[in-house]
Structure formats: structure tokens, C-alpha cells
Amino acid sequence: MELNKLTAHGLKHLLDKGDISNIDICNDVLEAIEKKDKALNAIVHFDKEKAIEKSKASKGLPIFIKDNICVKDELTTCSSKILSGFRPPYNATVIEKLLKKDFVLMGKTNMDEFAFGSSTESSCYGPTKNPWDLERIPGGSSGGSAACVAADEAIFALGSDTGGSIRQPAALCGVVGLKPTYGRVSRYGLIAFASSLDQIGTLTKDVEDAALLLKTISGHDAMDSTSVPVSTPDYSLKIKDSIKGLRIGVPQEYFGQGLDSDVKDSVLKAIDKIGQLGAKCEKVSLPHTEYAVAVYYIVATAEASSNLARFDGVQYGLRAKDVKSIEEMYKKTRALGFGDEAKRRIILGTFALSSGYYDAYYLRALRVRTLIKKDFDEAFAKFDAILTPTSPTPAFKIGEKTQDPLTMYLSDIFTISANLAGIPGVSIPCGFTKENLPVGLQILGKPFDEETILKVAYNYEQATEWHKKRPDL
Amino acid sequence: MAITKDTVRYVANLARVELSEKELEHFTGQLDRILEYVHKLKGLEVKELAPTSHVLDIKNVYRDDIIKESLPASEVIKNSPDREGDLFKVKNIIEA
Numbered sequence: 114m115e116l117n118k119l120t121a122h123g124l125k126h127l128l129d130k131g132d133i134s135n136i137d138i139c140n141d142v143l144e145a146i147e148k149k150d151k152a153l154n155a156i157v158h159f160d161k162e163k164a165i166e167k168s169k170a171s172k173g174l175p176i177f178i179k180d181n182i183c184v185k186d187e188l189t190t191c192s193s194k195i196l197s198g199f200r201p202p203y204n205a206t207v208i209e210k211l212l213k214k215d216f217v218l219m220g221k222t223n224m225d226e227f228a229f230g231s232s233t234e235s236s237c238y239g240p241t242k243n244p245w246d247l248e249r250i251p252g253g254s255s256g257g258s259a260a261c262v263a264a265d266e267a268i269f270a271l272g273s274d275t276g277g278s279i280r281q282p283a284a285l286c287g288v289v290g291l292k293p294t295y296g297r298v299s300r301y302g303l304i305a306f307a308s309s310l311d312q313i314g315t316l317t318k319d320v321e322d323a324a325l326l327l328k329t330i331s332g333h334d335a336m337d338s339t340s341v342p343v344s345t346p347d348y349s350l351k352i353k354d355s356i357k358g359l360r361i362g363v364p365q366e367y368f369g370q371g372l373d374s375d376v377k378d379s380v381l382k383a384i385d386k387i388g389q390l391g392a393k394c395e396k397v398s399l400p401h402t403e404y405a406v407a408v409y410y411i412v413a414t415a416e417a418s419s420n421l422a423r424f425d426g427v428q429y430g431l432r433a434k435d436v437k438s439i440e441e442m443y444k445k446t447r448a449l450g451f452g453d454e455a456k457r458r459i460i461l462g463t464f465a466l467s468s469g470y471y472d473a474y475y476l477r478a479l480r481v482r483t484l485i486k487k488d489f490d491e492a493f494a495k496f497d498a499i500l501t502p503t504s505p506t507p508a509f510k511i512g513e514k515t516q517d518p519l520t521m522y523l524s525d526i527f528t529i530s531a532n533l534a535g536i537p538g539v540s541i542p543c544g545f546t547k548e549n550l551p552v553g554l555q556i557l558g559k560p561f562d563e564e565t566i567l568k569v570a571y572n573y574e575q576a577t578e579w580h581k582k583r584p585d586l
Numbered sequence: 587m588a589i590t591k592d593t594v595r596y597v598a599n600l601a602r603v604e605l606s607e608k609e610l611e612h613f614t615g616q617l618d619r620i621l622e623y624v625h626k627l628k629g630l631e632v633k634e635l636a637p638t639s640h641v642l643d644i645k646n647v648y649r650d651d652i653i654k655e656s657l658p659a660s661e662v663i664k665n666s667p668d669r670e671g672d673l674f675k676v677k678n679i680i681e682a
């Protein structure tokens with residue numbers, strides 16, 4: 114029995130009955146990794162012997178963690194040379210929560226360097242491949258987490274989402290990717306990219322697993338002052354309720370130019386299906402959608418330039434040698450340690466914050482962010498959820514967009530707004546293109562109303578078979 | 587031009603990133619295109635709007651002032667590329 118192919122809730126059932134042990138699961142997962150990960154490059158820090166040892170010492174399910182979440186004494190590098198060799202002296206709060214529930218931390222997954230990217234190509238460990246087509250990217254930045262779940266090398270995984278970094282790779286790999294509300298999950302121990310946007314979330318094989326894992330990692334944490342003291346619902350209970358009468362908005366701005374025709378067809382069919390299941394789908398307008406990418410790449414890079422100031426060769430990671438002064442050490446260390454995209458974003462962000470440009474770029478972007486948030490506030494006064502495509506295109510070819518950063522940035526066009534507004538979003542499989550590449554449907558919800566979007570997702574999933582399709586590798 | 591080579595050189599220095607001439611050339615072109623795209627924000631009337639730096643409706647967050655155990659210095663410093671005892675070691679900061 115290939116237990117690596119099952120969902121977490123399926124495995125839990127078998128474990129509870131005593132039909133299998135968690136060592137059996139671990140063994141099947143290890144076998145899948147040995148068979149497939151040479152081709153995929155989804156997992157970057159992994160020690161087989163240690164994984165076996167850990168699963169023998171625990172009763173829980175194996176899980177993979179994106180390489181920007183701190184695990185005590187285990188390599189945590191954000192797929193960047195500048196953090197080479199870094200082993201955090203403490204666990205992120207989400208890791209503590211997983212360990213309390215007996216989860217087995219198997220290893221770390223590949224990502225765009227510091228989560229800067231939409232394709233996992235900016236990793237210092239080389240790109241992860243899409244399990245549906247090895248010549249294509251898996252999406253990003255949580256491309257390793259999405260690919261290992263899609264390829265059944267993992268039961269599920271954690272990722273992080275600053276502008277779509279969970280939802281977009283989930284869509285491109287054909288799995289479920291959930292970005293919770295800003296403030297729902299503690300970010301203590303998540304290496305910061307853009308602090309007003311970052312959120313930890315889940316990559317799973319189905320919606321029920323997303324509900325299970327979200328419950329495990331949610332909750333207020335005094336160590337993160339942006340974590341909000343609200344109660345954590347038992348998501349698994351409510352998601353099975355009917356969606357009859359639910360009011361759903363379909364924003365017209367997400368169906369215009371640049372949307373791949375196969376993606377459009379699949380998403381429109383999915384919206385029809387959700388209508389047939391009893392929800393009332395109507396057009397809505399989010400008029401400032403076209404400004405989201407511009408706002409995001411100012412706000413996110415400004416925050417990143419500040420957050421990444423800490424990587425200076427003093428406290429951890431790489432340090433340039435043969436230097437005459439401390440300033441030369443900083444500059445050379447950062448020149449050697451950061452890849453192209455990280456340098457580009459640090460420079461862009463420093464520029465947007467610098468004297469003489471602050472008002473014209475950073476402050477203006479923050480004011481337009483207010484308009485984007487207002488669009489959602491107004492839409493959610495009338496609707497319970499919003500449906501859109503997750504990504505304008507299916508997975509693109511490796512190397513296709515690396516020479517043109519702006520084109521790469523535009524691949525986040527449908528996911529970025531949710532981070533700017535702080536709302537939750539989930540991407541679920543909703544079809545395939547003619548080239549047999551997965552398509553994702555994005556469901557956006559009100560702040561702290563993950564229950565409703567998971568309910569819509571679950572109802573749709575149960576009425577379709579897309580989530581059961583797996584790549585032949 | 588939204589940004590010049592001299593500005594990129596100046597900003598890279600502020601950010602303490604050394605760039606080669608080739609990188610400088612390359613980044614200036616790319617950043618110029620990105621900023622041209624960002625200029626679409628200029629078309630909006632935003633003066634009256636409050637900036638959103640943060641979506642949560644919270645201002646100051648306090649925790650109880652309780653003394654707790656911290657990580658030992660040896661743990662905190664163990665990742666340092668160079669150290670002496672429990673101290674980070676770097677080149678002279680103040681000239682002798």
C-alpha cells in the first residue's frame with residue numbers, strides 16, 4: 114500500500130484503527146522521495162536516518178516545512194547562500210504547535226530565495242520542477258512544498274504567502290493551498306520578507322487536510338504582536354455544511370486581457386458548478402485591481418529592504434573574507450550572499466524609501482493600498498466569498514520569465530490583492546489545460562472567515578474529481 | 587528615465603550591496619522598466635486618503651512584564667562566522 118499517496122485525514126483514520134503505524138507511512142514517504150526527488154528538487158534539507166529516528170520516537174504524521182521557517186538546530190536557509198549553514202537556536206511557534214501534536218518534521222522544502230519569486234527559480238539550490246511537466250516551473254515561492262505534495266513525496270507541507278506564494282504554486286501543481294487571514298497564524302520564527310503581508314499557511318491534497326492543519330497552527334501568540342487574539346474554530350466541522358444561499362461575487366476585473374483561455378474556461382465552469390450547488394454567484398467590481406501589482410512591488414520591496422538589513426555577515430551565515438574594513442565586509446558579504454532577485458528587490462525597496470522618493474513611491478503606494486482594501490470591504494458587505502482564477506496562466510517553462518522581472522511580477526496579479534487587504538484565500542484544483550497542466554480556482558473571504566472559503570472549497574471538491582488526479586512521474 | 591545608473595549606484599551603497607559595473611547596467615534597465623510600470627499609480631487622486639501600512643486595527647500591543655529565561659549566550663552566538671568567547675568578532679569599527 115502506498116501510504117504516501119493518502120491524505121492526512123485518511124491516514125489518521127487508519128492509524129486510529131491500528132491498521133498501520135506511522136513508521137509504515139514514513140517508509141512509503143522515504144521511498145517516494147528516493148524515487149522522485151532527484152528529478153524534482155523539491156526538498157533541500159533532508160536526512161533519511163534522522164527522519165526514520167524521529168518517526169520511531171513519535172506517533173504522528175510526517176510533514177515538510179518551507180525553508181524560511183525556523184526549526185531548532187536544523188538547517189534553515191531561505192534557499193539563500195547568505196544563510197548557508199544557519200541552524201536556528203529556537204523553533205518557530207508553528208513548529209512548536211506541530212511538535213505538541215506529535216507531527217514528525219521530515220525536512221525543508223525548496224523556495225525562491227527569501228520567497229522572492231513566483232517560480233522557485235531564484236533558489237540557490239536550483240529550481241524545483243513541476244511534477245506535471247519537468248520542463249516547467251512549479252510556481253513559487255513555496256514551489257518545493259507544492260511540488261512535494263503534488264508528487265506524493267509528502268502528505269502535506271507548510272508554506273508562506275506574501276503575494277500568492279502558497280496559492281499560486283498550489284494552483285500550478287494541482288494541490289490545495291491556503292493563505293489564512295493576516296494575524297491568524299503566528300509568524301514568530303518565520304524569517305521575514307514583508308512584515309505587513311507575510312502569512313504562514315498550508316499545502317495539502319484536499320480541503321479537509323487544509324482545515325485540519327490550519328486548526329493545528331492557528332492561534333494567538335504573545336511572541337508575535339501582529340497575531341490576533343481570536344478563537345480558533347474547528348474548521349473540519351463547518352466545512353461540510355451546505356453552501357445553499359451563500360452569496361458569491363465574481364470580479365470582472367479578473368477575467369480580462371492576459372488570462373489564458375483554458376484557465377478561463379476551467380474557472381468559469383467551476384463557478385457554474387458552485388452555482389449549481391446552491392450558491393448565488395453574481396458579478397462584482399473590484400475597481401482598483403489593476404493597481405495591485407504596482408502597489409505590491411513598492412510596499413513589499415520597501416519592507417524587504419528593511420528586513421534583509423540584518424544579513425550583514427556578523428551574526429550568522431556567510432561572511433566575505435579578505436576585507437579591510439567592516440563596511441567592505443558588509444558590502445562584499447551581501448554581494449556574494451544574495452542572488453540577483455534579492456539584490457534587485459533590496460535596491461528597489463531602498464530606493465522607494467529613500468529621501469526624495471519616499472512620498473512619490475512608498476507613501477503613494479500605501480494610500481492606493483487603502484483603495485484596494487476598500488474595494489474588498491465594499492464587496493464583502495454584499496458577498497460571503499469571491500471567486501477568481503488563482504493564476505492567469507498555467508505553469509510556464511523554466512527560464513521563460515527569468516530575464517524579465519516585470520513579466521514575472523505580473524504572474525502574481527490575482528493573488529497579491531489578498532495580501533494587501535489581509536484577507537484569507539484558498540486555491541483548489543478546478544481543471545486542466547489542453548497540455549494537461551493543472552488550473553486553480555481562488556476563493557477569497559472576509560477577514561477571519563476561513564470557514565466560509567473552506568466550506569465553498571469542500572463542497573466544490575466533493576462534487577468534482579480534480580483533486581484526485583496525480584502526475585505520472 | 588525613471589531611474590539613472592548614478593541613482594542605482596547611490597541606493598546600492600545605502601543598502602550596503604556591492605554591484606559590479608555589469609550588474610549596475612543590468613539592474614538600472616530592469617528597475618527603470620519596473621518603475622515606469624509603477625508610475626501608473628500617479629494617475630490616481632490619493633491626497634485625501636490615509637495610508638495603509640498595516641491592515642489590522644491595532645495600535646500598541648503590550649505583554650506582561652515578566653522576567654523569563656533567555657537563550658544562553660553560547661546558543662545565540664553559535665551561528666556566528668567569527669567569535670571570541672561569547673562575543674561576535676568583526677573588523678575594527680572605530681579607528682585606533
